[in-house]
Amino acid sequence: MADKIEKQFPIKVELIPSGGGVFEVVVDGKLIYSKKATGGFPAELTIMEILGKD
Incomplete structure (x- = not known):
């Protein structure tokens, strides 16, 4: 997904390993997706759509 x-977007993706099943997508310090909040991993298209709106 990072590639x-x-x-698609002029941004640098940084992957930060974590534990406990955490998966979050943060852009410019703003949380745009949280596995904990939604209960599951996002579809790749979901993240691309969210990034395209900003």
């Missing part, structure tokens, strides 16, 4: 985001 596709960098190809």
